[in-house]
């Protein structure tokens with residue numbers, strides 16, 4: 271099933287600014303990315319857009335409230351955002367790179383992943399466990415870091 275990524279548009283009532291457009295463009299360009307406020311702030315500043323933490327948080331919160339972005343909070347209490355449309359099934363496992371600390375959603379073989387997750391869930395249910403919430407995180411070294419050892423590859 272192809273993933274249809276509808277272009278993100280600003281929700282009604284949200285002012286179109288250079289910063290808000292840049293945030294939308296960022297998620298449109300990297301639909302599999304899972305980014306923190308700091309990542310967004312860095313990306314915007316790299317484009318010459320002067321923003322501060324409060325502005326970026328406000329933008330991300332509005333997009334999250336409008337349902338355009340999903341939010342997850344990791345073990346270090348860092349909130350990360352990802353486009354809502356990309357995985358209709360929810361619960362996409364995340365992969366975090368030990369080298370550059372970028373997070374990616376595991377994409378590609380969604381059907382196979384969902385089958386595996388369902389099997390895991392059924393296994394737990396068969397053992398009598400209930401109210402299961404899956405939150406899978408995988409760690410390792412991303413393809414970018416493997417190709418350029420010792421070099422931090424910047425999120426462009």
Ligand SMILES: [Zn+2]
Nearest residue numbers: 367370412415
């Ligand atoms: Zn990496």
